[in-house]
Amino acid sequence: MMNKFLYTLVAACMTTIGAYAQRTDGTTKSLVKTETEFAESLAKHGAKTAYTEFASANGLVFRPNPVNAKSYYAGQPESKNISWTPAYARVSRSGDWGFTTGPYTETGEKTSYGQYFSVWRANNSAKWELILDLGISHNKPLNKVTTQIIEPKDSYRPKFLNDRQRATGAEVIATTEATLSTTLKSYGIPAFAGFVNHDVRILFPGYEPILGKDKALAFFNSMFAKVALKTTKVDRADGGDLACSYGVATVDYKADLRESFNYVFVYESQADHTWNLIAMVFSPAVR
Known part of the structure; x- marks a missing residue:
């Protein structure tokens, strides 16, 4: 009984920590942190788990045409062969909307390269959720990546926006x-x-x-x-x-x-x- 209680407590804490980690505090840094944790989740658990956890209910992935992210990945294997790093990110002054982009690498019989692009929106509990995800491929990159994490110039969110x-x-x-x-x-x-x-x-x-x-x-x-x-x-x-x-x-x-x-x-x-x-x-x- 004690072991079961401890397991339940640990699982609850992990869920709480995960939800907190995806929360926005109005900064671009919080979005980059979420994007990084999304990539880490895919590397550890697989694409099916990562997209199920991070995508919104109406989130779209372009594979190649837009489809619902959760529905699409429900039928996909837990692939772990893609990794990416945010290189450019912006968040609105309202702290509820933003995007990140950067290089990705996909391994397999042949390694491929490209750029991902993700758009995020915070839900009612201020948790970042993926709403759009797509990318483009190119040859092995030759240019040095310059990271730009641009914070909002100020903070503003209408109180009674309907x-x-x-x-x-x-x-x-x-x-x-x-x-x-x-x-x-x-x-x-x-x-x-x-x-x-x-x-x-x-x-x-x-x-x-x-x-x-x-x-x-x-x-x-x-x-x-x-x-x-x-x-x-x-x-x-x-x-x-x-x-x-x-x-x-x-x-x-x-x-x-x-x-x-x-x-x-x-x-x-x-x-x-x-x-x-x-x-x-x-x-x-x-x-």
Whole structure:
């Protein structure tokens, strides 16, 4: 009886510790800690256990197209052959929403490399939950990784924000993306110049991260002839400073080839109340 009591007590403590470890204290550091523990859980227990523990009930993984994370991994084995490290992370000033990205390595018959991208939101108990997860592959990296863990500039969370107000805020992002889509149709690839931030980060299959507006525009202008966006959903942090969208991008290359991608874009609010892109991820889609 005593052994059973002790076992129950230890199990309860471990559950409490795990839940506490995933809690947000309003800092980017807390999100990076959660992301690191997510990777450690996968290495120790396997992907099925890790995603079941860390993903939200409505969390999506792109494998390659978006599917519910918990449902998808319920039918997967406990694979432990992938590891990753956060290299860039941001959290909203409301402390309830953020993302991390960085290099991953997948071992097997042949080792493969790439970049992961994860979006997180805190639930009602302030516990970080994975809501979007995708990645791109590239050759063995040659560039040195510079880690940037960017803390919110201040702290702000509306006390009486309701679902209707959240929907109104999200509609602003949807309108911004619709404007981007229309501008791309009217003016072509140079239209990106009016929407990407100076520190934008591009993840595109076959390439290491493309960092900064100048390099991003040079990449787009050299590769793309046309881009068409079809937005599926948008999400905005309660702090009103960060937001994201995901959907399908149809890319016509200059090499007379068309390809479809699942995309995730992250926007940041600017001083003039416009929204600029700070992260753009293009992951191959199956249509």
